[in-house]
Amino acid sequence: MVRLITHNLLACHAKGCTSNNFPLQFKDVQIVVRESEFNPDFLRGFIPKIEWPALVSSSRELGDTSLSDQLPEMLDDAFLKTLHRVLFEIHVEEGVMICPNCSHHYPISNGIPNMASSVTLLIRGLPYLASSWLNMKLANDLKIS
Amino acid sequence: MIPTPDLSHLKASDYETVYEPAEDTFILLDALESDSDTLKQLRPRLCLEIGSGSGCVSTFLGSILGSSEALFLCTDINPHACSCSVATGLQNKIPLNLVNASLADPLLWRLQNAVDIIIFNPPYVPTVADEAWTAQADRGIGGAWAGGKDGMEITNVFLPHVSALLAPGGHFYLVAVTQNNIVAMQQRMKDIYGLESQVVLRRRAGGEHLSVIRFSKTLAVKTAVFHSNTSNNEVL
CATH class of the missing domain: 1.20.5 (Single alpha-helices involved in coiled-coils or other helix-helix interfaces)
Structure with missing residues (x-):
């Protein structure tokens, strides 16, 4: 399952591709939404590891516009629930991830990215x-x- | 007592293409279990297993820490192993996030000083020198054990990245056998990367003398970030 939390950690590693290689752009995706357990403590602890602008642009590529351009200062429950849904519940089952720099294609099949x-x-x-x-x-x- | 993950969904035909959990898997489970209090106290948010195979080890780690307490990332070069890992996670209600990749290749860019726990049960069996890399390129079951010279050819490509990947206070668990020259490996990791280590478990299984080594990054240290793909070829 490629969820946005994982996608936010993946960069192109083709030989010589060392700049503008993140985030990978989605194309031709098939999405399934599945509920998962909400854990606000985990989210608070994980936020520092997230590249926020990349998460926002990638979620919009998948048609979700619920995140704002800036990470809010107040991490209240309503925001954390939105963030949880974006990070964990949108599953990309099929599709391609494309490097913005070298255009290398990384296919996703049965929810597993081939890198x-x-x-x-x-x-x-x-x-x-x-x-x-x-x-x-x-x-x-x-x-x- | 943490139960061993339920693997009843995996069939004999799966084990033709994916490494079946064996003594080297179980010694790793035992090492994690004996460290479970320390691991829980660390409050890890990001765990990474290299070469997760059946998915048994990350699933077990998930049972120790709690399925929603951390993100469990796994890589495997073998696409069948990726599917089996996902299935084992589902079977045991631990969501495992699989990437079909070699070592940590697609994660190195983003996960600098970020991974709390890294686990690697590498292909450690000494073989003729070129067998290790052809086995990796085959992306089949041979890649799970063929280790080339001293059984270290694949491990040696990953070790230079460990310190950069680990978050301050993070741990790296590695399975090794005597032929891997464990003491020399520990010394190199300390001298070059400042990682202290300890053999946390030793066991004899058939003809193999197995060890689990735990490398730890001190709380204060941040390893300089590198952003170069060429360093993938570094060998200790």
């Missing part, structure tokens, strides 16, 4: 692959001579 790339992993492993290839070659050369 892994096999190519990146192989590149990361290259030093190891190279050294094991060299060792093999060395062993072979020794056998031949």
